Amino acid sequence: VNFEVPSVTEKSPVSRPKPVGFRQAACLVMGLIVGGYALEWLTGSQGITPPKGPTNLALLAALVIWLAVLGLVFPEHRWVAGLAGIPMSLCLLTAMTGFGLLIGWIPQDPTVQNHLIRAMGWTHVTTSWPFIMTYLLLLTHLGLALLRRGISSQKPSTQFLVHHGGLWLLLACAFFGAGDVQRYRLTLSPGQTAEEIWSESGQRIRLPFRIQLVQFILDEYPPFLLVFDGKSPANGARVMELVGGARSRRQDLDFEVMTFLEHGCTEPGGVRASRDPLDPPFAQIRVRDSQGHLTEGWITRGNSRQPPRHLSVGGQTIAMTKERRPRQYRSEIICSWADGRQQHACVAVNQPVSVGGWQLYQSGYDEIAENGARRSLFEVVRDPWLPGVYAGIFMIFLSTLTYVGGGLKNLWRVP
């Protein structure tokens, strides 16, 4: 079997010293990780706080200069060539996979009590010294590979440059921009206004604008019709969604939903529809057994205003599921500035809103609210490095499309 060894066309290949290989690359990465763990232990296993601007910008500039000096002034040095080589890629990928396994297995929770796990920094892997040092080596490796293929190579591959350039940009912006990412929480009741937001650690900042929650709208899917033995609803069977006119059959029983009210209340002689969102849903059900006997009545899951109502048919209990299933929830807000400007917006899940350089996300709502004042939970985020990250993702995506085309072509060419 004759396997082709790939050749790289580069300038004056004969005069170049042989780049360092697998063994040296592995030793460098291992040494860096061991040194990182030593530093982690010596610094009390606290990890590193990501630097904020302008320090992070200065560090990024220093990295770029460092890469330019290495890649442009000493491109032929065997260690510089080795740092840009595929053996180094493989060693770094192995190291990052190892860190990924640690993150994947061990909960990243600083309150973990295990002494060894804490001392090794495994409760905060992404801010620990060995991870940071490996990440910086990865950026160095990618940067040098780009310089080598982009400048030194006689036939630079656009696909390679766009793909790896995008990855470098994404990793660099994510890493150096981490210190500038601000994430805060905000909880508002309808009608309430706020201009202060809180971080998870309790830090408070004032926004340059005020946010008022005009209205919180919760749209729910209908509940299910539940049939159980009268003792354990948890083991019951969901027959169908309670939608007016729906029919279904289970075992020897035929079910029909005659009426469904999103909100209802009892009155002498029956149940009537209500406009009050705090009233529970009601459903009028008709059940026919195998002998043709009809049973008809109202069921509800109930709440603090209304007790639950069930139907009993032949030893079976017909009920409404208690679980609530939100279809969509959104908050109508008004943001106002001191100069009188106002911005009306609607924030929903998957539909963030950009206000004055901040992104507002609908992160949840107060699920147990029963008093009508359901509170809306927001996340307020600012990430000035996001354009760089998105540019990197765009470049990777673009080059990946060409890899799909190339992959299909390669697949077709297999004899």
Next chain:
Amino acid sequence: MESAMINMWAYFPLLSAMIILCWGTGIVLCWRKQRGWSWIGVGTGLLASFIVALWVFLERPPLQTYGETRVWYAVLLSSSGAWVAWRWRLWWLVVYSIGCSALFLLITVLNPESHDKALIPALQSPWFIPHVVVYLLAYALLTAASLTALRGLWRMAHGTLTANDSLLADALTTLGLAFLTMGLFLGAIWAKDAWGHYWTWDPKETWAFLTWSIYLGYVHLRACRREWIGPSFLLLGLAWEILLFCWFGVNYLPSAGSSLHTYLK
């Protein structure tokens, strides 16, 4: 419509049996050098029709639960495996890929789920369908690549390995990795829209990264050490284990409690 939906899932075991029968007939006919591809096509077509019908009846993309994604995977794996096998007359690949698809159908039959129409708010996004479909396509191609590698190992042990075995594994991995990369970054963009950050080292994200990095490792290993065929094939086999763990195993990890992907059932 509701009762029709329930009945449709009630008939899924029968449909699965019919599909597996079609596939089995196709494989036997291929084995006997007769025209069996149309039977395989009919089986896969039936399954694809089921997905379309499910989409219509559920009134949402059937990509929310493990059971639904298993059905998609079975369609994509059987069709991509059959296509590659038909193109290069590799009938062994169709046996493996259809065997794997049949296994996933059986798992779905043996694990009945509550298939309801509700699509939770977090999944109501334009990124939902491209992200999941691209991922499942990548999974199908990478499974075919791993099956090729496992067969390559067997042939190495018996001294019958040819250059085509590694070429096919390389081509399938490159294509699968390209789709995996697209899925990963589509997910990152969606995460930014939904949760405010593109990467949070959520358990699902972490294992998606691990899957990606191990296949990336294979591509780099092949680029610099083409003669290391055995270790490369072993790596592809291991990568498939990681892929399956990322898909199904993450929920059993101690870190799963903090996952944002809690809608996965």
